[in-house]
Amino acid sequence: MNSTEQLLSYPRLDPLDPVSLWRGMVWLRSYDERAVALQRQGRIGTYATFWGEEAVQVGALSAIRHSDWMFPTYRENGIVTLRGLPLERAWSYFRGDPGALFDPREYGCAPQSVPLASHLSHAVGWAWSRMVGGHDDVALAFFGDGATSEGEAHEALNVAGVMKAPVVFLCVNNQWAISTPVSRQTAAKQLVDKAIGYGIPGERVDGFDVIEVAESLGRAVERARNGNGPSFIEAFCYRIGPHATADDPSLYRSSVDEEHWRSMEPIGRMEESLIREGLLSYSQAKAYKEAVRTTMLEAARRLDRLPRPDRSWLGKGTFASEVFIGGLTGEEVLS
Amino acid sequence: MNSTEQLLSYPRLDPLDPVSLWRGMVWLRSYDERAVALQRQGRIGTYATFWGEEAVQVGALSAIRHSDWMFPTYRENGIVTLRGLPLERAWSYFRGDPGALFDPREYGCAPQSVPLASHLSHAVGWAWSRMVGGHDDVALAFFGDGATSEGEAHEALNVAGVMKAPVVFLCVNNQWAISTPVSRQTAAKQLVDKAIGYGIPGERVDGFDVIEVAESLGRAVERARNGNGPSFIEAFCYRIGPHATADDPSLYRSSVDEEHWRSMEPIGRMEESLIREGLLSYSQAKAYKEAVRTTMLEAARRLDRLPRPDRSWLGKGTFASEVFIGGLTGEEVLS
Amino acid sequence: MTMVESLNAALDAEMTADDRVVLLGEDIGTTGGVFRVTADLLKRYGSLRVIDMPVSEAGTVGMAVGMCLAGLVPVVEIQFDSFAYPAFQQLVSHLARYRWRTGGSVSMQAVVRLPFGGGIRAPELHSDSPEALFCHMPGLKVVCPSNPLDAYSMLRWAIRHPDPVVFMEPKRLYRLNRAWFNTMPEIWDGWSAAIARQGSDATVVSYGASMHESLAAAELLEQDGISVEVVDLRSLWPLDKSAIIGSVQRTHRLVVVHEAPRSCGVGAEVVAMVAEQAFESLRSPVVRITGLDTPFPMFSLEKEYIPSSELIASIIRKALFK
Amino acid sequence: MTMVESLNAALDAEMTADDRVVLLGEDIGTTGGVFRVTADLLKRYGSLRVIDMPVSEAGTVGMAVGMCLAGLVPVVEIQFDSFAYPAFQQLVSHLARYRWRTGGSVSMQAVVRLPFGGGIRAPELHSDSPEALFCHMPGLKVVCPSNPLDAYSMLRWAIRHPDPVVFMEPKRLYRLNRAWFNTMPEIWDGWSAAIARQGSDATVVSYGASMHESLAAAELLEQDGISVEVVDLRSLWPLDKSAIIGSVQRTHRLVVVHEAPRSCGVGAEVVAMVAEQAFESLRSPVVRITGLDTPFPMFSLEKEYIPSSELIASIIRKALFK
Ligand SMILES: Cc1ncc(C[n+]2csc(CCOP(=O)(O)OP(=O)(O)O)c2C)c(N)n1
Ligand SMILES: Cc1ncc(C[n+]2csc(CCOP(=O)(O)OP(=O)(O)O)c2C)c(N)n1
Ligand SMILES: [Mg+2]
Ligand SMILES: [Mg+2]
Numbered sequence A, B: 001m002n003s004t005e006q007l008l009s010y011p012r013l014d015p016l017d018p019v020s021l022w023r024g025m026v027w028l029r030s031y032d033e034r035a036v037a038l039q040r041q042g043r044i045g046t047y048a049t050f051w052g053e054e055a056v057q058v059g060a061l062s063a064i065r066h067s068d069w070m071f072p073t074y075r076e077n078g079i080v081t082l083r084g085l086p087l088e089r090a091w092s093y094f095r096g097d098p099g100a101l102f103d104p105r106e107y108g109c110a111p112q113s114v115p116l117a118s119h120l121s122h123a124v125g126w127a128w129s130r131m132v133g134g135h136d137d138v139a140l141a142f143f144g145d146g147a148t149s150e151g152e153a154h155e156a157l158n159v160a161g162v163m164k165a166p167v168v169f170l171c172v173n174n175q176w177a178i179s180t181p182v183s184r185q186t187a188a189k190q191l192v193d194k195a196i197g198y199g200i201p202g203e204r205v206d207g208f209d210v211i212e213v214a215e216s217l218g219r220a221v222e223r224a225r226n227g228n229g230p231s232f233i234e235a236f237c238y239r240i241g242p243h244a245t246a247d248d249p250s251l252y253r254s255s256v257d258e259e260h261w262r263s264m265e266p267i268g269r270m271e272e273s274l275i276r277e278g279l280l281s282y283s284q285a286k287a288y289k290e291a292v293r294t295t296m297l298e299a300a301r302r303l304d305r306l307p308r309p310d311r312s313w314l315g316k317g318t319f320a321s322e323v324f325i326g327g328l329t330g331e332e333v334l335s
Numbered sequence C, D: 001m002t003m004v005e006s007l008n009a010a011l012d013a014e015m016t017a018d019d020r021v022v023l024l025g026e027d028i029g030t031t032g033g034v035f036r037v038t039a040d041l042l043k044r045y046g047s048l049r050v051i052d053m054p055v056s057e058a059g060t061v062g063m064a065v066g067m068c069l070a071g072l073v074p075v076v077e078i079q080f081d082s083f084a085y086p087a088f089q090q091l092v093s094h095l096a097r098y099r100w101r102t103g104g105s106v107s108m109q110a111v112v113r114l115p116f117g118g119g120i121r122a123p124e125l126h127s128d129s130p131e132a133l134f135c136h137m138p139g140l141k142v143v144c145p146s147n148p149l150d151a152y153s154m155l156r157w158a159i160r161h162p163d164p165v166v167f168m169e170p171k172r173l174y175r176l177n178r179a180w181f182n183t184m185p186e187i188w189d190g191w192s193a194a195i196a197r198q199g200s201d202a203t204v205v206s207y208g209a210s211m212h213e214s215l216a217a218a219e220l221l222e223q224d225g226i227s228v229e230v231v232d233l234r235s236l237w238p239l240d241k242s243a244i245i246g247s248v249q250r251t252h253r254l255v256v257v258h259e260a261p262r263s264c265g266v267g268a269e270v271v272a273m274v275a276e277q278a279f280e281s282l283r284s285p286v287v288r289i290t291g292l293d294t295p296f297p298m299f300s301l302e303k304e305y306i307p308s309s310e311l312i313a314s315i316i317r318k319a320l321f322k
Helices: A003-008 A018-042 A054-062 A081-083 A089-093 A120-132 A151-163 A192-196 A210-223 A255-262 A268-278 A282-305 A331-333 B003-008 B018-040 B053-060 B078-081 B087-093 B120-132 B151-163 B191-197 B210-225 B253-260 B267-277 B280-304 B330-334 C005-019 C042-046 C057-069 C081-095 C131-136 C148-160 C209-223 C241-250 C265-277 C299-305 C308-322 D003-016 D041-045 D057-069 D082-097 D131-136 D148-160 D207-222 D242-253 D266-275 D300-304 D309-320
Strands: A070-073 A139-144 A167-173 A202-206 A231-235 B067-070 B139-146 B168-173 B200-208 B230-236 C020-025 C051-052 C073-077 C111-116 C141-143 C166-172 C194-197 C202-206 C228-232 C235-237 C254-263 C287-291 D021-025 D051-054 D075-079 D111-116 D141-143 D165-170 D194-197 D202-206 D229-234 D235-238 D254-261 D287-291
Touching: A003 B168, A018 A081, A018 A089, A018 A192, A018 A210, A018 A268, A054 A167, A054 A210, A054 A231, A054 A268, A070 A081, A070 A120, A070 D266, A081 A089, A120 A139, A120 A151, A120 A167, A120 C057, A139 A210, A139 D003, A151 A167, A151 B151, A151 C057, A151 C081, A167 A192, A167 A210, A192 A202, A192 B191, A202 A210, A210 A231, A210 B139, A231 A255, A231 B078, A255 D082, A268 A282, A268 C241, A268 D021, B018 B078, B018 B087, B018 B267, B018 B280, B053 B078, B053 B139, B053 B168, B053 B210, B053 B230, B053 B267, B078 B087, B087 B280, B087 C228, B120 B139, B120 B168, B120 D057, B120 D207, B139 B210, B139 C209, B151 B168, B151 D057, B151 D082, B168 B191, B168 B210, B191 B200, B191 B230, B200 B210, B210 B230, B230 C141, B267 B280, B267 D202, B330 C194, B330 C254, C005 C020, C005 C166, C020 C057, C042 C051, C057 C073, C057 C081, C081 C111, C081 C131, C111 C148, C131 C141, C131 C166, C131 C235, C131 D131, C141 C148, C148 C166, C148 C265, C194 C209, C202 C209, C209 C228, C209 C254, C209 C308, C228 C241, C241 C265, C254 C265, C254 C308, C265 C287, C265 D266, C265 D287, C287 C308, C287 D266, D003 D021, D003 D041, D003 D148, D003 D165, D021 D057, D041 D051, D057 D075, D057 D082, D082 D111, D082 D131, D111 D148, D131 D141, D131 D165, D131 D235, D131 D266, D141 D148, D141 D242, D148 D165, D148 D254, D194 D207, D202 D242, D202 D309, D207 D229, D207 D254, D207 D309, D229 D242, D254 D266, D254 D309, D266 D287
Parallel strands: A070 A139, A139 A167, A167 A231, A202 A231, B067 B139, B139 B168, B168 B230, B200 B230, C020 C051, C020 C073, C073 C111, C111 C166, C141 C166, C202 C228, C202 C254, C254 C287, D021 D051, D021 D075, D075 D111, D111 D165, D141 D165, D202 D229, D202 D254, D254 D287
Antiparallel strands: C141 C235, C194 C228, D141 D235, D194 D229
């Protein structure tokens, strides 16, 4: 592994190459850590960290190909950098920068969804359209344990079942929705039980195990690609960090619990086993992590140099043609 | 059985007295037939007939007691007459008469819900409130197979599971949602499978068999009353008539099918078995049906004599005090 | 042609012209929709282009958003006005903003057809007029035809338009009158109002079914020697400001008529816009004749709720020409 | 006291006074809500009166409707403005109409608290100002405080009021300033606007966070010798018409300021109402200073979107006193 090469771009994921998955997780962790640092330094605003969910994201992404699309939430805000969105653009979203918005067709990735579960039906519509257009592309849609309670999750899952839309619904059960534990979210024994009510296959996986995630997703993606419709995967993990930088988990959960789950976080475990199996050396690991860290630091510097948007950005892109925008500020009315 | 007595009031239902259940079904059928006739004669507007669903409604109602509440849809528009709402008032709803609206506390019955599935959360809120208030009352909420696809059904069922609200969710699977067959509504093998995803008990019953419905509902009601939370009952039946008087089912389903299901309708079957078992004689049956028919005809005449509402009814009852209604017609602004 | 027929013809024409156009909604296939606007289209275009959806309004509009992402042109039918409410989040947080959320890159070329308004003796919650909600929420264009000709040319425009259009269909007009046309009308320009009747003493601005009441009121007033100009907005957002202002500059008096509740309705916007931009032309107080700020009534009272031609004429007479 | 504290105090007072009052919402229990408005209430009143709900906005508002049916007094917290949209059907088809649907018999004595508006550097869809939607839909009362004192007295009123109240809480003011009061303010009357500043040359009508910009603009204008009266609506529906008209009769000029999009906003209604009912008092065109008819921007641009005191002052100067 050549660290300068790695500096140039994001790691490519191959589900059959565990080292590539480890690299992907390191990339995301480093992205996440840098973002938290940027937030603390006041260089970006409130940020949603995903510490502990690297295995879910990387495992899932490794299971799809480039023409498949992702439909992430705010929690998967960095995943699109694994498809080439410049790091600083991804972070600039949290600086409230409209330049962070991108063309989904360029990266095969929808904009991160803020209203919970409401993006799932978009995945259904996109995937169904590809299918009837004669393509065998698949949509990978992320949503949380909390989002399963929303009516919109239900409608999307149910419609996908009826229409056999090639969608993999990946429920990231990190056990918390802000301060609400999953036990207060539903009386179901496990979230994956909901699949039965939609007549679609369901699987539950260890979300801290990137290989298990990749394999399960691989099966679901194949089903979808072969015309066998959607699946519901529950990736069981833990939200190790706060809900977002503004949140204080000590108000609602015990640090003992946090400690327990933190000790099981996916990257360290995997690194140990790769080293044990001789697929990775300690020094390679260290060098790669260092290289990624440098990449992130450079990107952070580029973030600071991004131009600040001015007033002319207001409303930009709302309409295809801006000829007939009716509402203007009084200022403009008078000018 | 004394026919004049029956003329005076609606039949009381006793789940242990099959004849009372038969009487209830006859009452509803006669109500329904009269309403269809009134519609044909132009004495009421569009009407939603429930032919074939008498066993579901009567079986369910027989399983609850007076302090339990019903949350019906437009399809169960007549059920409240089995709790004493005058027949002509029930029908006057279809004449667009605001006088048809009633105080739910008087009859233990919410207003019929028009927006599908949106009343289910009301049942949850009411039932939970009764429970925490120290009462052991139960809510009986009706909804259709089509309504199961709505996000609001999901939210209500899920919340009820979490909060252990004493609600019986009775899904009347009459196999059609206007022109959409249940097979296009969900890929689930059976609607009752959805219960699993909410962690609540589910049962599927023959909705043409009033005894089976009453027994199943009895179990669900007991669970709820004893603090064991909600249940999901799927009553499998068939919408024998059109969706409503304005609908033409020949556009979307075969008359052979209709014929098949019509032959299984609940009242005739039960009447035969009651006569066979000696619980009812042919002449008693005939006399009762005649008496109910007379009651309905008299009510229909009272309907015609109900006062027609005038302009003063506009907006009446929107607010507790009508002092500050801001919007007035130009007429009123000028007067 | 009735409006139902001309809408059907417009859908048919666009589906033939552009095979990206797909229809989705409840009961639009085999039955052709509860109002038969999509009649026969399933037969003609098949079930991949005319899609009977489960009863899921939010899921349906969300699915349309996803279809736009994939380059299709979805036309959604919501069965009745108030059943747009369960889809409200999809309409205003997604359909309306998705182009913006993709930095202006992806067109939400979609139409949401919304049969609306009272006057057909429909049950509770089947007679709402929610158009102002969509005018207020940024990112949607909102249009409303008042006759079969416009219905045709406007729907064809809406389907071709790259931005999402809420297409308000006045149920009461579906079968009210017929228009005969030998050649089909041209495709609308997407924003212009129409002067439906010329006059000199007052401008009445209206749209949809209220246009018929307004025109009838103008007839009544003519008998009293009052000459009323009637402007059919057609586009509710954005407004054709110059048509409205031009008329007010000629007549110096403004009346707006609609069936929707008054507060923060389209009428409020028309009045406010004129009071800002053509204040000097106004010679007397403006007048709004609208539905009440109360729920649409049970249908036996709907004629009392909906502004009638008699009411409109009498208010105009009293308010402006007493 | 900050507004967060005074709202908390109002909830506390009403929960003590009336044990039918229950709170429901997402994360309102252990954390006391994302803005801490319900802090410590779980501890004080227990989990049967302070209910952490699953993430189900429609289900939560629907549950509140059912609670009203059973005689409780639910106070719902919606976490952020735009998350009211998934509950839209419950809000407008049920909560707003349920009394009417029961022939006027059952009170929907419920409050829906809605933190709204921009200015706190929040992510996408966390800064909307949807109040006009609720003003347009019949059956709801809509109120909005502009300071901690009013927040207290208005929330206590809202909880006691027998009709459903949408209680708009300007997030930007939550911790902006403190009010000191020895005795708690009296309970509001439920409709009256406040003259927040007297003046003679123009009337500025505003509410919520825009009140602060409007008052600051008035200071700026005073330096130019322009005396502006500032009216704080407090009730957005119904409007306190006599307060508004009274002020316009004194100043003869009307300006409305809000952060919500312009078309069919509360400002349109205020202008239209005055143009109908106090037209003769107006001496110059009315002016609306509002958010744009475009989505609320990514937050780095929010200061450009929200009407600022400088903008308000400069527009008033140019439009009315040039
Ligand atoms: C429709 C909607 N309601 C409420 C919120 C506010 N909110 C943001 S995140 C969150 C919790 C979500 O939990 P979960 O789905 O488990 O995802 P996680 O944050 O754990 O990744 C809530 C309630 C929202 N974003 N959208
Ligand atoms: C929210 C909503 N969407 C659409 C409708 C229009 N609609 C009325 S009945 C119906 C079909 C309902 O089918 P189902 O739930 O099976 O009940 P059934 O009519 O068979 O009793 C539809 C789509 C509605 N009433 N409410
Ligand atoms: Mg979670
Ligand atoms: Mg059905």
